[in-house]
Amino acid sequence: MIQPAPLPYPYDSLEPWMSEATLRFHHDGHYLRYVQRTNERTQGRFTTPSEAYFHALEIGDVGLRHQAAQAWAHERFFEGMAPPLRRGSPSPALGRALLDFADFPEALCNAAQSVFGSGWVHVVLAPLGDGPTLRIETTQGGRLPRHPAVMTLDVWEHAYYLDYPDDRPRFCQVWLRQLVDWDVASRRYVEGQRRATAVRS
Numbered sequence: 001m002i003q004p005a006p007l008p009y010p011y012d013s014l015e016p017w018m019s020e021a022t023l024r025f026h027h028d029g030h031y032l033r034y035v036q037r038t039n040e041r042t043q044g045r046f047t048t049p050s051e052a053y054f055h056a057l058e059i060g061d062v063g064l065r066h067q068a069a070q071a072w073a074h075e076r077f078f079e080g081m082a083p084p085l086r087r088g089s090p091s092p093a094l095g096r097a098l099l100d101f102a103d104f105p106e107a108l109c110n111a112a113q114s115v116f117g118s119g120w121v122h123v124v125l126a127p128l129g130d131g132p133t134l135r136i137e138t139t140q141g142g143r144l145p146r147h148p149a150v151m152t153l154d155v156w157e158h159a160y161y162l163d164y165p166d167d168r169p170r171f172c173q174v175w176l177r178q179l180v181d182w183d184v185a186s187r188r189y190v191e192g193q194r195r196a197t198a199v200r201s
Contacts, residue, residue, distance in 0.1 A: 001044035004035045005075050013083040017178040022162045031074040037067040066142030076152040082181035091186035097134045109172040111136045112155050123151040125192035132196040148192030
């Protein structure tokens with residue numbers, strides 16, 4: 001059975017950038033329901049949302065695919081944020097990759113704004129030339145990103161509407177400048193590089 005991931009910081013620790021009300025509503029409401037529905041649809045056969053997701057692809061269960069994908073993405077989103085004193089900074093390798101990505105903040109928030117309705121924005125490591133390169137990938141519905149995700153941003157309205165009513169661009173900017181846990185993003189970057197190297201070897 002999939003065990004819901006607890007919020008890795010106190011509910012009020014992201015204020016003023018993300019309110020306690022938003023986190024309680026988002027984590028304890030939306031995310032926990034996705035986990036619950038995934039477990040119900042699989043009779044608790046799997047221990048991670050990704051396992052349930054790929055099982056859904058194999059058997060063609062669209063409903064399960066949607067629930068498992070949302071559970072997975074929410075876990076990445078919550079894990080990828082931190083209070084100010086715990087955010088760290090990009091590792092040298094991730095920092096160089098971000099510098100090589102022209103106009104990264106603008107590109108990220110333009111992608112967030114381009115998602116019609118609800119969805120996700122992922123900063124992924126995509127194969128290009130001699131090795132994986134940071135790219136932006138958006139997903140909607142029951143889909144996971146095609147490549148390893150270093151950062152995951154929720155642009156469903158429930159993620160930001162209490163704090164940034166009708167202002168997704170502002171939410172994206174604040175998330176990148178004030179909420180991203182760079183230690184987590186740096187770890188995911190290394191993990192993605194290793195996966196890409198293993199696939200190529």
